[in-house]
Amino acid sequence: MKNLFILSILLLSTRLSAQQIPLNQYGLAVVKDTLTYQSLVKTDPSQELVRVTAIPIDVRYATDSNFTRTVLYPYPAVYIRRPVYEALLKLQDMLEPMGLSLKIYDGYRPYRVTEKMWEVVPDERYAADPKKGSGHNRGAAVDLTIIYAKTGKEMEMPTPYDDFTEKAHHNAPGVTAEAAENRLLLRTLMEAHGFVALETEWWHYALKGAIRFPLMDIPFEHLR
Numbered sequence: 001m002k003n004l005f006i007l008s009i010l011l012l013s014t015r016l017s018a019q020q021i022p023l024n025q026y027g028l029a030v031v032k033d034t035l036t037y038q039s040l041v042k043t044d045p046s047q048e049l050v051r052v053t054a055i056p057i058d059v060r061y062a063t064d065s066n067f068t069r070t071v072l073y074p075y076p077a078v079y080i081r082r083p084v085y086e087a088l089l090k091l092q093d094m095l096e097p098m099g100l101s102l103k104i105y106d107g108y109r110p111y112r113v114t115e116k117m118w119e120v121v122p123d124e125r126y127a128a129d130p131k132k133g134s135g136h137n138r139g140a141a142v143d144l145t146i147i148y149a150k151t152g153k154e155m156e157m158p159t160p161y162d163d164f165t166e167k168a169h170h171n172a173p174g175v176t177a178e179a180a181e182n183r184l185l186l187r188t189l190m191e192a193h194g195f196v197a198l199e200t201e202w203w204h205y206a207l208k209g210a211i212r213f214p215l216m217d218i219p220f221e222h223l224r
Contacts (some may be wrong), residue, residue, distance in 0.1 A: 021214060027129045030111050030215045034222045040214070049108050049139050049223055050077040050085045051091045055092055056103045056147065059200065060161070061113070068120045069164050074220050080107040081139040087141070087193045091113050094189070097157050099150060105143040105161050105203065111138035111217035124165040125200040133215040140210035142195075146186055155182045161203055169200050 001016070021029040021036060031037050038046045059076035060066045072122075092102055114128050114137055121127040128134030131212055135141030137176065147154045158167045158175040183202050190197065195205040 003022075007047065014120040024111075028131075028133055028215055030133070030137075030217050032217045036219050037216065037222075040079035045162060046081060046083050048082045049079040049216075049218075050082050051223070052080060052085065052104060052107065055088060056101060056152070058105055059110075060101055061106060067164070070116070070166060070213055078104050078107040078142075079139060079220070081207070081213055084140055084222060087195070087207065088100075088144075091189055091193045095146070098148070099148060100155075101147050101149040103145050103147045103154065104154075105145070106136065107136070108139035108216065108223075110170065110219060111137045111215055121164060123164070135210045137215045137217075138210050139216060140211040140213050141204065143201075144186075144205070145203055146182065154168060155185075157182055157186075157202055158219050159202070167201055170197060170202055171199070 021031055024030050024110050031040070035051075036093060037047075057076065058076045059078060061072040062074070062076035063117065065072050066072070088102060088104075095101055111130070111133065115130045116133055118125045118130050123131075126132040143161065145157060145161070147153060148155070156176065156179045158172055158179045161164065167175065170183065175183070186202070187197050190205045196208055198206070
């Protein structure tokens with residue numbers, strides 16, 4: 001009975017938090033102010049967006065060298081929810097003795113950036129529809145690859161990052177044996193650590209249960 005009471009309080013708290021988040025033009029609850037975000041973190045520490053410091057990053061969205069040809073982030077950084085980072089650190093520890101490392105291209109993506117991306121690539125196979133939001137907006141998805149730790153060289157994959165063609169799909173034929181093997185290695189490792197693959201992008205993975213995190217539109221500058 002005591003456990004049921006505690007569960008009821010938690011569910012009520014969750015509903016109240018959701019009701020406090022204003023809806024956007026598509027009826028989506030999107031956290032846009034820092035105070036609301038901080039309140040969520042205080043209630044549930046797993047909601048915290050942590051800055052990645054222990055894994056190499058390559059944030060092309062902080063430059064104009066990306067598919068939009070515009071600078072989307074004010075500085076090169078990757079933020080992800082605490083449970084996502086913890087899972088990736090465990091995987092990083094596994095790769096280290098093999099002379100390998102993860103390299104992250106992107107993590108948390110403010111909702112406003114998703115809107116800009118959709119204007120350039122309005123195709124749900126490769127970009128999130130703002131009417132739905134994405135795992136990146138929840139801080140629970142990452143774009144990444146595997147590199148050789150000593151040289152920083154990326155392992156061969158079927159395509160470069162953000163190659164929006166069918167060759168980037170997980171089941172794409174006609175790739176080299178090495179690329180296919182590396183693609184499978186990344187997927188196997190990520191799934192073993194609690195992530196789900198996006199079938200149309202070999203680099204994209206979301207933590208299972210990502211939907212529990214709210215959509216966010218907090219600028220990077222407010223997360224420092």
